[in-house]
Amino acid sequence: MLEYVDKIRDIARRLLSENKVDVVIGFRQGSVPMMSEPAVISRPEDVDELYWDYNCGINLTNYLTKRPDRIGIVAKGCDSRNIVTHMVENQIKREQLYIIGAPCHGMIDRSRILAALGDQEPTKVVVNDSEIVVTGPGLERKFDRKEYLQNNCATCIHRNPVIYDELLAAPVEEQKLTNRYADVEKIEAMSPDDKWAFFDKMLAPCIRCYACRNACPLCYCPTCFVDEARPQWVGKSIDPTDVRTFHFLRAYHCAGRCTDCGACERACPVNIPVRLLTKKLNKDVEDLYGFEPGMVPDVRPPLDVYRPDDPGGFIK
């Protein structure tokens, strides 16, 4: 995807110098391997700061919420779906945006690669179509790129932007997957006690830093339920019930809206696979209402509408 870099810069330069947009939002090259920094550029002479590689897993739609200006934004498939969601939810207007669509090859999973390296530290990571080449002091390892995609990218079926003004390259071939929910199904098959124990263990490292919530473009409420004091819905300590309540409600607020962009999981500083919660909701919303979030700009989200013949077997 490195070939996108020059194109992004060219487009950004053109948009800014022709005064088509006020700013361009994209990524700056990371200061450490397998990271990148969201950046906003407002002068044509600064466009060379923009960069693109396999580490642009943060969802840039997060930076659009309620912006008043005209914005050029680089968008992967998932980002573009969140832009749609933002438009549907009145967080941004289509007219304000110039969407630079990035057909995506999938982002690489930094935390899984670091875990695989044990305690060896990579100082350089080069990614090509097939391999991730990791080097560091006394370290040289190669990983199969497809095996080390972010989990959400591995099961992504919308790598191409669903909405854009310009594409950085021809659309990539979408993945044909037989089952994108194997991880969820594995949990669904457990007994209630095993499920409870599984999530107890999964959530134990949580430090309530809210990186998962804050990395999510869907989480833009002026006051989040965890911050409400009157009434206080959930305690603020790391008591396991409070931690679980937070994660349950955070996920539930994303129901019918989540594009599985993976920003939450990528942001977590203690490697909690928080997507296992949102993905269950995605699966149910797909099964029950045939809905995939962020695909069409003028369709209300599934929990904001109903059909009289919706499945209702669970109601006595």
Next chain:
Amino acid sequence: MTSVIIAKSKLNDFLASLKSGYQVLGPIHQGDMIAFGPVNKVEDLALPYSNTRLSIKSVFFPQSERMFGYSLDKEDADAGIIKETPKEYPNRVVFGLRPCDAKAVTLVDVNMDNPQYQDPWWVKRRETTTLIGLGCEHPCSTCFCTSMGSGPFDETGLDVLLTELPDAYLAKSLTPKGEQLLKQAKGTDAASPAGEKTAAEIKTKAEQALPKLETAKLKDKNMMELFNARFWERVQFACINCGACTFLCPTCWCFDIQDEVSKKAGDRIRNWDSCMFPLFTLHGTGHNPRDHKVQRVRQRFMHKLKYYIDKYGDGPACVGCGRCVQACPVNIDIRNVITLMNEYQTSAGTKA
């Protein structure tokens, strides 16, 4: 003070003898991460290791801690009276923490244990905990400890410093607490001059391998000019206002106090808090003096790199452990911010 050798083959004897007088904590594997946890034998230790994901601070300052308890039962004569929660403070030793973390603890001491007020839980745990540091022969690429007044073999805050030699650890006691621990421990042998020489060489090599960030100019900058600098807008853009940096940071000490009630009794609990959260400074009236992200991001960096220096004539309140550099989801790199601040042109002096 004194130095002894602990042969790697005798490390189990050493740890076993510590266990008779102390609870022993050390870096252990916890899922994908390395964290401080109970250690019974060498095999429990995650050695070799770079650093723990979370810093040492929770050993003295748990993320959530019960401060007080009370009854709310009207029948109870003590209803409504807030009382100290009894706690135990066993003697503990932390084996193998990194010197930057120990240095950080001394920076937090300035806040928690000052001439006017002493945080009783912090002070008690500090008194009853002995710190055996493990020098860093191979610092990470994100480490910049020597730039921040610490170093891979910094002795500040440690009671004992270990240097790993090919088949042994050279253990140097640095305080009476450390001296006593080494005296009572088993598995130690007299240090040889050759061992000490090797250790000194390892130290120099590690120090030289670390990058050097310039920080000398921070203390002479004008605080208000730095505060008003335009670069904060650029620094803050990517920030998502999560608390990852502050919670992983060994020198971030902010906390919140909450009352929690269960049936007819309750607890007053303190929890780590973060200057990244809007709620941190929100007034009851709805007014928020740090309403904007840029104000919160600036507060974090200014506190560590300017306010602390100006207030205490010490610091900065950063030890260069690099945790925030590694964990920030959006790659805001404190090293870049330090350079921006250090290079910013202001008129001299902190006061106008």
Next chain:
Amino acid sequence: MSGNYYARRKFAVMKGLLEYMGLEPGRLQFSWISSAESTKFVEVANTVAEEVKALGPAKHFIKEKAEVA
């Protein structure tokens, strides 16, 4: 009336997530009962009470004293 339909969707996914997280099936139940259906109300209340009793005391999402240091 339409509120019931909206709620049905919200409850459907909420129930799914709660049970996925380990809440025992049967602990959380929904029913549509109009103000005129007093008999149904009694029946449902009795059934739910029996089923929940059979499950025993709730142990999930119940916070007693905070489990902290």
Next chain:
Amino acid sequence: MGNPYLPYPVRIDEIITETEDKNLKTFKFVFLNPADEQAFKYEPGQFAELSIAGKGEIPIGIASSPTETGFLKFTVNKVGLVTSHLHNMSVGDIMGVRGPLGNWYPLKQLEGKNIVIVGGGFAFTTLRSTIVYLLQPENRSRFGDITVIYGARTPGMLLYKDELAAWEQRSDIHMHITVDRADDPTWKYNVGFVPAITEQKAPSAENAVAIVCGPPIMIKFTQPVLEKVGFTPETIIMSLEMRMKCGIGICGRCNLGTEYVCKDGPVFTLAQLNNLPKEY
């Protein structure tokens, strides 16, 4: 080692509803343990954390004066969780007070000077403490002229009405009470905003300091008036409000640059504030 987070147990001895909107009540507390009162030595301008088991704590300026013994008084505006709960409590109820906290008005250093006190709304509490302290016979002679300008929205919103009336009768204190508007035809004092009345009364800055406490908007417009009549940033003293938790400079949230409002403040001269970030 005392635990600085642990409140002293107190009993609510009296509750006075101060204002017509009933949002301001004065609570008089008596220490359960007499020794605690000895430990609680305070100066006008300091505050304390009012501590309610099950609800939390709230920092409130001490409205009583150290010259009044046997009790503490706090006037509390009903805004949040803790203050709302406090407003529903009754005489005889047990709660906690933690303090005294923060610095104070530097009255000892101001001996021999004329004192101008400017207050607005419910921020008059520590100013009441100050006035009671200054008027105490053995203290009064140590200070020059005392001028008070105090305003509220309406006559019914003034705090400590009986005391204000009593002070009005005295010759050793110049009272200028004002209200933004008065529908009451018997209102016999000033009508107008505090900055306007300050300008009109033009207290002399000669050998004087001004102690200003009130809502931000009042401070914003009073400050230039005071400067116009000759007060300097060094002779304008203010008290700040901030969100606080620990009250002892440890929990980290109430700083303005290097200064913790709870420990290094809440009292600052304007000169000090001019060199600090305006994050209040």
